């Protein structure tokens with residue numbers, strides 16, 4: 001069962017000309033059990049680390065103002081299914097729903113890194129059929145537990161480079177800033193992907209502007 005939760009919601013605001021500038025972003029957090037998916041989510045929503053989070057799968061709705069634009073994040077904090085080795089354990093529904101993915105592993109848990117590796121492959125295979133590069137941020141969490149590290153930073157960086165993802169190593173327990181960077185980076189990737197999808201409209205826009213400047217009428 002997925003529980004739907006409304007987090008903080010700033011009043012939606014308007015631009016000078018009265019038009020709304022709200023951007024919607026569906027963010028799916030994936031990764032093995034116990035890697036800190038809920039800790040990351042709760043840190044982003046409340047700035048706090050509360051330690052224990054229970055086993056509830058939730059979708060949070062959270063509004064924020066970033067670079068002068070109102071952003072509505074829908075954040076799906078997923079539960080990793082048990083006994084699921086194949087295809088990264090991502091459902092069709094999740095793949096359809098998400099605009100971008102945060103794939104979390106623990107730097108102290110090599111098996112969780114392997115789960116992320118499979119999840120990247122699965123997303124790349126499925127999403128490449130419908131769109132260009134799907135926004136993915138890979139996160140190595142629990143950086144405060146360096147002394148128990150079993151996955152090096154270089155391995156995380158290499159996986160990200162080879163699969164066209166962004167990569168961060170953070171500690172949800174120790175600081176808010178790293179978590180904020182992860183969500184902001186994903187938002188940038190989502191915006192870039194949407195702009196790329198619009199593609200040719202940009203060219204039409206340039207032609208229209210040039211016609212306006214040089215006073216030529218288009219005949220087509």
Ligand SMILES: Nc1nc2c(ncn2[C@@H]2O[C@H](COP(=O)(O)OP(=O)(O)OP(=O)(O)O)[C@@H](O)[C@H]2O)c(=O)[nH]1
Pocket residue numbers: 031032033034035036037038039040050051052053054055056078079080141142143144145170171172173174
């Ligand atoms: N030391 C340390 N512990 C962390 C960190 N992030 C999360 N934890 C702990 O790791 C455990 C699991 O965190 P959760 O956020 O519940 O992990 P999850 O991935 O949502 O787990 P599931 O709900 O089982 O899928 C909890 O005891 C957290 O307190 C971190 O950055 N550092």
